[in-house]
Amino acid sequence: MIVTLELGDLVAKGRVSIVVERCKACGFCVEFCPTHVLALSSAFNSKGYHPPHVVHPEKCSGCDLCGMYCPDFAINGTKIPQASAKQASGGEK
Numbered sequence: 343m344i345v346t347l348e349l350g351d352l353v354a355k356g357r358v359s360i361v362v363e364r365c366k367a368c369g370f371c372v373e374f375c376p377t378h379v380l381a382l383s384s385a386f387n388s389k390g391y392h393p394p395h396v397v398h399p400e401k402c403s404g405c406d407l408c409g410m411y412c413p414d415f416a417i418n419g420t421k422i423p424q425a426s427a428k429q430a431s432g433g434e435k
């Protein structure tokens with residue numbers, strides 16, 4: 343069996359920032375992320391909540407749906423310009 347991989351499939355198009363201390367663990371960001379980038383962590387923040395963490399960074403599109411649903415402004419997604427994404431992955435220089 344021959345498996346082919348396109349480099350573009352492996353390069354994240356977005357990244358997520360999480361302000362752990364603002365999170366109240368409602369799970370909206372995990373539930374509504376269309377590509378299942380996030381999961382609630384087993385760790386606690388200082389308020390005793392389980393914040394999300396990134397489990398599939400390569401799948402993030404930077405769509406910011408997580409940020410739009412978060413009631414506590416604790417997370418946001420941003421798009422990565424494709425030239426820098428390729429450089430970060432060791433692709434085109």
Ligand code: SF4
Nearest residue numbers: 365366368369371412
């Ligand atoms: S939507 Fe916001 S408050 Fe809710 S789990 Fe995600 S980061 Fe935490």
Ligand code: SF4
Nearest residue numbers: 375403405406408419
């Ligand atoms: S920016 Fe979009 S793809 Fe990335 S974690 Fe947030 S909802 Fe998911």
